[in-house]
Amino acid sequence: MTTMAPAADQKAAIENFAKDLELEIEGRSLWADARARFFRNRAAVTSLLVLAFIGLLVLIGPYLSQYQYDGIDWANMATPPSLENGHWFGTDALGRDLFVRTLLGGRISFMVGILGALVAVLIGTIYGATAGYLGGKVDMVMMRILEILQSFPFMFLVILLVTMFGRSIMLIFIAIGAVSWLSMARIVRGQTISLKGREFIEAARVCGTRPWDIIRGHIVPNVLGIVAVYASLLVPGMILFESFLSFLGLGVQEPMTSWGALVSEGANAMTVAVWQLAFPVAFLMITLFCFNYVGDGLRDALDPKDR
Amino acid sequence: MLNFVIRRFAIAVPTLLVLITISFFLMQAAPGSPFTGERSLPPEILKNIEAKYHMDKPLYQQYFMYLGNLAKGDLGPSFKYRDYTVNDLLSQSFPVSLKIGSVAFLFTVLVGVTIGTTAALKQNTFLDYIIMALAMTGVVLPSFVIAPLLVLIFAITLQWLPAGGWQGGGWHFMVLPVVAMAIMYMASIARIQRSSMIEVLNSNYIRTARAKGLPWKTIILRHAMRPSLLPVVSYLGPAFVGIITGSVVVETVFGLPGIGQHFVNGALNRDYSLVLGLTIIIGTLTILFTAIVDILYAVIDPKIRYQ
Numbered sequence: 082m083t084t085m086a087p088a089a090d091q092k093a094a095i096e097n098f099a100k101d102l103e104l105e106i107e108g109r110s111l112w113a114d115a116r117a118r119f120f121r122n123r124a125a126v127t128s129l130l131v132l133a134f135i136g137l138l139v140l141i142g143p144y145l146s147q148y149q150y151d152g153i154d155w156a157n158m159a160t161p162p163s164l165e166n167g168h169w170f171g172t173d174a175l176g177r178d179l180f181v182r183t184l185l186g187g188r189i190s191f192m193v194g195i196l197g198a199l200v201a202v203l204i205g206t207i208y209g210a211t212a213g214y215l216g217g218k219v220d221m222v223m224m225r226i227l228e229i230l231q232s233f234p235f236m237f238l239v240i241l242l243v244t245m246f247g248r249s250i251m252l253i254f255i256a257i258g259a260v261s262w263l264s265m266a267r268i269v270r271g272q273t274i275s276l277k278g279r280e281f282i283e284a285a286r287v288c289g290t291r292p293w294d295i296i297r298g299h300i301v302p303n304v305l306g307i308v309a310v311y312a313s314l315l316v317p318g319m320i321l322f323e324s325f326l327s328f329l330g331l332g333v334q335e336p337m338t339s340w341g342a343l344v345s346e347g348a349n350a351m352t353v354a355v356w357q358l359a360f361p362v363a364f365l366m367i368t369l370f371c372f373n374y375v376g377d378g379l380r381d382a383l384d385p386k387d388r
Numbered sequence: 389m390l391n392f393v394i395r396r397f398a399i400a401v402p403t404l405l406v407l408i409t410i411s412f413f414l415m416q417a418a419p420g421s422p423f424t425g426e427r428s429l430p431p432e433i434l435k436n437i438e439a440k441y442h443m444d445k446p447l448y449q450q451y452f453m454y455l456g457n458l459a460k461g462d463l464g465p466s467f468k469y470r471d472y473t474v475n476d477l478l479s480q481s482f483p484v485s486l487k488i489g490s491v492a493f494l495f496t497v498l499v500g501v502t503i504g505t506t507a508a509l510k511q512n513t514f515l516d517y518i519i520m521a522l523a524m525t526g527v528v529l530p531s532f533v534i535a536p537l538l539v540l541i542f543a544i545t546l547q548w549l550p551a552g553g554w555q556g557g558g559w560h561f562m563v564l565p566v567v568a569m570a571i572m573y574m575a576s577i578a579r580i581q582r583s584s585m586i587e588v589l590n591s592n593y594i595r596t597a598r599a600k601g602l603p604w605k606t607i608i609l610r611h612a613m614r615p616s617l618l619p620v621v622s623y624l625g626p627a628f629v630g631i632i633t634g635s636v637v638v639e640t641v642f643g644l645p646g647i648g649q650h651f652v653n654g655a656l657n658r659d660y661s662l663v664l665g666l667t668i669i670i671g672t673l674t675i676l677f678t679a680i681v682d683i684l685y686a687v688i689d690p691k692i693r694y695q
Contacts, residue, residue: 083552125625158639175493195607228399229399229402229403229406231678236629236633237633237651237666237667237670237671238410238411238667240636240651240652240663241411241414241655241663241664241667242414243655265510291612299537306632317528318621321530324530324532325530325633328532328637329401329636329637329655330639330652330656331655331656342534344532344533344536345532347420347536348532348535348536348539348641350542351536351539351540352540352544356539357538358536358537362533362537365528366528366529366533369527369528370524370525370528373527373528
């Protein structure tokens with residue numbers, strides 16, 4: 082028995098060593114690496130937290146106030162922010178509560194941003210991966226189409242659309258969807274072309290997998306990381322797009338509102354009621370700022386070019 | 389090189405045609421006509437009006453008539469400003485927009501490149517941090533936010549500059565609009581220029597130039613500047629579109645008699661032909677400009693030319 086003990090010890094030690102070794106070898110996958118890099122970036126993490134906070138505020142904030150977004154408080158018209166009467170951000174010229182209106186405008190902005198990103202990911206990935214994978218004539222035609230679309234002044238086309246079909250938020254969603262995927266398609270195409278030559282794609286092709294299945298099963302999952310990064314970089318642009326239209330009065334319609342519309346109203350009243358401009362501008366700028374930082378952080382963490 | 393230029397313009401022409409076609413048929417697809425108002429017109433009169441604007445002809449005929457007139461430079465009559473043609477309205481307003489737009493564009497590029505280069509040369513110094521912090525703020529300052537803020541600070545509070553108006557285009561009427569249009573793109577260009585300049589300065593041939601003992605100024609101007617400008621040049625197209633788009637807002641805020649006011653009023657009044665004409669003009673400008681930028685890119689970067 083005495084001879085067995087050291088052997089058992091040894092075995093246990095070896096097993097432990099093997100386990101440690103395994104742990105060391107594991108633990109740092111591509112994604113874990115990227116995550117670690119992202120969380121080391123203090124500006125990006127702070128921005129993410131701020132965005133989460135604004136997102137939460139936008140979602141539940143309107144229910145915390147005693148006022149409705151279209152309710153008129155006849156006793157308090159264009160009053161400055163105050164804690165006593167519950168108008169935390171003050172009221173506009175019609176006596177509507179700015180806290181609730183600012184947050185509701187934020188809902189539109191976040192919706193536009195998220196929707197635009199989704200459309201960009203969906204159409205852009207499929208289009209780019211198809212063009213890149215098939216190559217040759219198909220690729221050429223698809224890229225020419227993209228070039229044509231890209232040199233379109235879309236903002237003006239949207240104004241044209243608004244002229245003809247009247248103002249509606251749906252139109253803005255469609256317009257943003259139409260623009261957002263263009264640059265994404267380009268990026269995905271580039272990635273796909275570099276993936277195409279890799280062994281696992283060749284292996285799949287040798288096995289007789291159909292092109293569409295290769296695109297879906299092998300190409301798309303592999304470009305998804307970069308797609309996510311660039312989608313997040315697109316978001317601020319799309320929020321700006323909507324705010325711009327709303328500022329001109331071509332976006333959302335009263336009594337519904339958005340940050341662009343609020344900035345426009347605030348700008349008209351800024352000499353007498355500066356808070357009407359200050360709060361929407363602050364929210365818009367902080368949100369854009371944070372989206373930019375998060376996008377930059379994600380790109381630094383995930384983009385293989387910068388590694 | 390000539391080949392490249394020809395090929396590039398060969399893309400521009402169909403792009404323009406697609407833009408015109410889409411815009412034209414969208415206009416036809418719009419519900420109602422510009423002449424349906426609150427008070428419906430008697431059928432005979434409506435018929436006469438439609439005959440005057442050639443709306444009684446079949447669609448394809450209208451389309452080719454519009455194209456034919458367009459080729460002659462005639463954009464047709466305005467539907468809402470009864471005694472004006474679109475050309476009349478444009479000839480009054482376009483020079484104003486062109487003047488502000490081109491000044492803003494030059495200002496954007498020159499200042500953006502200069503401060504970007506400065507930041508790169510003083511990398512990681514206090515000056516660099518200040519410039520980059522300002523640029524990061526500038527990136528989230530769209531024209532519709534910065535314009536009212538500039539008015540509030542420089543026109544209303546400090547009273548240094550007029551809050552709006554044109555009066556023949558004196559320089560002090562142009563300062564605030566130009567700054568408002570430029571800031572966002574200036575900030576982006578500064579960021580792009582800084583990172584590309586840093587990359588170039590770290591490259592081998594710059595080290596060689598320094599080892600040869602060339603003066604620092606010569607190295608920057610003769611060796612580093614040209615390659616470092618490439619990313620900025622590829623950004624000029626989007627910047628141009630952005631500045632033109634921003635001019636719509638800026639002209640509205642400052643009450644300038646440019647094409648921006650026609651865009652917004654045309655859209656709100658449903659003046660189809662005016663907005664269509666403007667879209668085509670701006671589309672043409674954009675498409676031409678992107679083509680020129682691409683050619684410029686090829687001039688700077690020989691790699692593109694020989695592809």
